[in-house]
Amino acid sequence: MTPTPFAQRLTERSLTLGTRLCLGLDPRLDAYESRDALRQHTLAVLDGCAPYAACVKPQFAFYEALGLWGMQLLEDLCAAARSLDLPIILDGKRGDIGSTAAAYAQAWLMGDHAGDALTVNPFLGAETLTPFVEAAQANGGAVFVLVKTSNPGQADFQGEGVSERVAQVVARLGQDEVERSGSELSSVGAVVGATHPQELAQWRAAMPHALLLLPGLGAQGAKAADLAAAFLPDGTGAVVSASRGIQYAHALDVDAAGAAAKSFRDELNAALKL
Numbered sequence: 116m117t118p119t120p121f122a123q124r125l126t127e128r129s130l131t132l133g134t135r136l137c138l139g140l141d142p143r144l145d146a147y148e149s150r151d152a153l154r155q156h157t158l159a160v161l162d163g164c165a166p167y168a169a170c171v172k173p174q175f176a177f178y179e180a181l182g183l184w185g186m187q188l189l190e191d192l193c194a195a196a197r198s199l200d201l202p203i204i205l206d207g208k209r210g211d212i213g214s215t216a217a218a219y220a221q222a223w224l225m226g227d228h229a230g231d232a233l234t235v236n237p238f239l240g241a242e243t244l245t246p247f248v249e250a251a252q253a254n255g256g257a258v259f260v261l262v263k264t265s266n267p268g269q270a271d272f273q274g275e276g277v278s279e280r281v282a283q284v285v286a287r288l289g290q291d292e293v294e295r296s297g298s299e300l301s302s303v304g305a306v307v308g309a310t311h312p313q314e315l316a317q318w319r320a321a322m323p324h325a326l327l328l329l330p331g332l333g334a335q336g337a338k339a340a341d342l343a344a345a346f347l348p349d350g351t352g353a354v355v356s357a358s359r360g361i362q363y364a365h366a367l368d369v370d371a372a373g374a375a376a377k378s379f380r381d382e383l384n385a386a387l388k389l
């Protein structure tokens with residue numbers, strides 16, 4: 116049976132629950148009294164925030180920093196997300212020469228530890244994205260290619276026309292698939308920082324069939340009210356992520372995390388007049 120494409124699953128959940136929020140889960144050991152407290156709280160935040168989230172995005176670094184124990188937590192978190200029907204974007208920002216990219220794709224988009232989608236770094240060239248895209252397309256997954264990152268220093272390299280070039284590649288890589296399937300969104304998505312509100316219309320137009328992942332809400336200063344231009348006219352086609360602004364709301368109180376997620380959800384819906 117052909118798997119349901121990631122973009123379709125995400126869009127269906129987003130419309131059913133009425134949310135464009137991506138729940139980031141980036142647990143830092145220094146915020147907790149013990150590893151057990153970190154584990155318990157992270158899983159509880161997932162549970163408490165799931166009703167407000169279109170998808171979940173754990174960033175690998177925080178789990179890798181905890182060693183094998185952390186990678187087990189990531190695996191358990193993904194299992195819990197699956198049982199909640201939450202599409203999983205693994206934020207690994209992987210990228211390497213083609214043969215190594217194929218191994219990354221095997222690990223994170225196809226293997227036993229795969230998520231539904233993976234963030235990928237295009238710095239090594241368009242051809243190195245192919246193994247990721249093929250793995251995603253074969254498995255009903257997705258990739259989110261870094262196009263314009265949220266951090267101030269992105270301008271050093273990305274400001275030199277690089278983001279525009281990458282956006283062209285994203286649009287091209289998804290084109291055949293949308294022509295073949297007739298669906299509006301391809302499995303080749305893009306990361307565009309929510310911290311660049313004045314550029315969102317430009318990136319939306321440059322990649323009309325790409326699902327956009329917009330990090331930067333909350334802790335990095337982006338405001339939901341400024342983000343409507345990233346979405347398609349029907350209010351789909353993008354998700355906005357917040358990690359610290361949810362997980363660390365009010366001194367690790369799980370109810371406060373849920374309230375923060377709900378409030379981000381409502382602000383995004385208000386921006387889209389939904």
Ligand SMILES: O=C(O)c1cc(=O)[nH]c(=O)n1[C@@H]1O[C@H](COP(=O)(O)O)[C@@H](O)[C@H]1O
Binds near residue numbers: 141335
């Ligand atoms: O790919 C990402 O998710 C990402 C891209 C980007 O341009 N900027 C960015 O902040 N991120 C990730 O999004 C999350 C942002 O976290 P908060 O600033 O705590 O909401 C982190 O996991 C970052 O690694």
